[in-house]
Amino acid sequence: MDNCLFCKIIEGKIPSAKVYEDDKVYAFRDINPQAPVHVLLVPKKHYANVCECAREDADLAGYMLKKCADIAESEGLKNGFRLITNNGPDACQSVQHMHLHILGGEQLADRMG
Ligand code: AMP
Numbered sequence: 001m002d003n004c005l006f007c008k009i010i011e012g013k014i015p016s017a018k019v020y021e022d023d024k025v026y027a028f029r030d031i032n033p034q035a036p037v038h039v040l041l042v043p044k045k046h047y048a049n050v051c052e053c054a055r056e057d058a059d060l061a062g063y064m065l066k067k068c069a070d071i072a073e074s075e076g077l078k079n080g081f082r083l084i085t086n087n088g089p090d091a092c093q094s095v096q097h098m099h100l101h102i103l104g105g106e107q108l109a110d111r112m113g
Contacts, residue, residue: 001046006097036105047098077104
């Protein structure tokens with residue numbers, strides 16, 4: 001996808017702090033972390049948001065949830081973590097390439113919104 005920030009990160013055209021990569025997904029550290037651990041997990045194929053991804057490739061969406069579990073474990077998030085995906089303008093989605101935020105490493109705020 002032309003002009004997509006996360007497509008450029010996946011292609012290595014923009015640097016990122018890689019956490020995990022395979023043929024389907026790429027994970028990297030958020031540039032503006034909201035917790036001690038803040039990893040973004042994205043599909044290599046461009047989907048605008050989680051709904052588009054889930055509808056077009058439910059297996060991939062499920063695979064990404066499994067990868068979140070693996071990344072949380074490898075990041076040492078034994079005491080839990082938060083998984084967020086902002087979907088559309090009301091949720092302040094700022095990058096229009098589906099991504100899951102994996103947040104943890106401290107006691108997170110009770111209030112989410
Ligand atoms: P969202 O607001 O849910 O679309 O999340 C987009 C996330 O991408 C934000 O948490 C940003 O801090 C993060 N972000 C933006 N640019 C970069 C970048 N170049 N490298 C890593 N994370 C980024």
